[in-house]
Amino acid sequence: MVSVEKIQKSYGKKTVLRDITMQAGPGECIGILGGNGSGKSTLLQILAGVTRPDGGKFLYEGKSLFGDSARRAAAVGYVPQGTPLIEELSAKDNLRLWYTPEAMEASLSGGVLALLGIGDFLKTRVLHMSGGMKKRLAIGCAVAHNPPILLLDEPSAALDLPCKERIAEYLLAYKAAGGTVLLATHDLQEVELCDSLYILKDGYQQAFEYDGDVQKLTGSLKA
Numbered sequence: 382m383v384s385v386e387k388i389q390k391s392y393g394k395k396t397v398l399r400d401i402t403m404q405a406g407p408g409e410c411i412g413i414l415g416g417n418g419s420g421k422s423t424l425l426q427i428l429a430g431v432t433r434p435d436g437g438k439f440l441y442e443g444k445s446l447f448g449d450s451a452r453r454a455a456a457v458g459y460v461p462q463g464t465p466l467i468e469e470l471s472a473k474d475n476l477r478l479w480y481t482p483e484a485m486e487a488s489l490s491g492g493v494l495a496l497l498g499i500g501d502f503l504k505t506r507v508l509h510m511s512g513g514m515k516k517r518l519a520i521g522c523a524v525a526h527n528p529p530i531l532l533l534d535e536p537s538a539a540l541d542l543p544c545k546e547r548i549a550e551y552l553l554a555y556k557a558a559g560g561t562v563l564l565a566t567h568d569l570q571e572v573e574l575c576d577s578l579y580i581l582k583d584g585y586q587q588a589f590e591y592d593g594d595v596q597k598l599t600g601s602l603k604a
Contacts, residue, residue, distance in 0.1 A: 382406050383530055383561045388437035390423055397423050399584040401437070403563075405577070407529070410552070410562040412575030414589065416602060419581040421565035422462065425532045428563065429459035441530060458528035462535055464515040468508040472499055472518050475507065479525035494521050496551050513544030520551065531555060534565045545570055569595065 388401040397420045405411045413421050426432040428439050428446075430453055439446045439453075446453040466475050476485050476494070488494040489503075497517040507515060516536055524531065533552075537545040545568065552562060552574055564571060572578065578589040580601055589601055 382440075382442065383563075384438070384440040385424075385428065385563075386438040386440065388424060388427060388439070389435045390420070390427060390432070391435055396584045398427075398434075398581075401581075401586050403577070403579060403586070405561045405563070407559040407561060408556045409576040410556060410564055410574055412572055412578040413563065413565045413581060414567070414572070414578060414598075414602060415581035420584065421581055422534050424581070425459070425461075425534050425563065425565055429457060429461075429532050431459075431461075455526065456528055457530045457532060458523035458526070459532045460516075460519050460523045460534065460536055462538070464507075464519045466507045466515060466519060466522070469506065471504050471506050472510070472514070473503040475518060475522060476525075479522045484525070488521075493524055493551070496547075496554055497521050498547055511544075513540045513547075516540060517544065517547060520548070524555070529560055531560055531562045533562065535567060536564070537566075537568050537571060549574060572598075 383405050385401060385403045388398050390398040401424060403411055413424065415421050423432060427434045430450065441456050444452065446456060480488065485494070489500050494500065497520060499518060499521050502510065502514050505514065510518070520536065537548050549570055556562065564575065566572060572591055578591055579586045580589050591598060
């Protein structure tokens with residue numbers, strides 16, 4: 382079980398997150414919705430260890446992931462909005478920073494990297510890649526150590542439909558294998574992958590039940 386409990390964060394007089402609390406079990410995905418500046422990225426940065434919270438807990442199997450960088454590194458894979466890749470290197474050389482040669486070969490043959498289609502552009506340097514290629518490569522690097530928790534910040538934003546489909550297929554496979562996903566998104570296809578949804582606004586969270594009514598969802602984000 383993954384538990385986020387009463388996460389708080391302020392910048393000066395501006396409170397970004399107020400007691401954010403949510404839980405998910407193996408094979409479940411939490412969708413985090415909200416407008417620009419609502420705190421979605423800040424929340425994921427806190428859980429990934431990039432930003433310090435002002436309060437709260439992040440637990441996996443009842444044990445804290447705050448204050449234990451080794452445990453968090455083993456448990457969490459994080460893909461931010463930007464792509465933290467080395468631009469001058471090829472896809473294969475970026476992967477070498479995360480995978481042993483044997484593990485990379487196995488994954489390209491029938492694992493995560495194959496599912497993400499990374500074998501199609503192994504020799505391409507990152508600076509010559511499309512946005513979709515970069516995002517798929519970033520996910521492939523983030524899950525090299527098979528983390529049970531995956532944090533994704535708008536993974537398919539501005540991507541074409543084939544790339545979105547590749548990422549959606551991977552997320553379904555990751556969930557089916559028992560992984561837990563916390564996903565900040567604006568994408569309806571990704572919303573439909575989520576088992577629970579929360580809207581962030583003015584620092585607060587609100588649970589939301591998506592029934593396919595896009596206008597209702599849009600209205601809730603504006604309200």
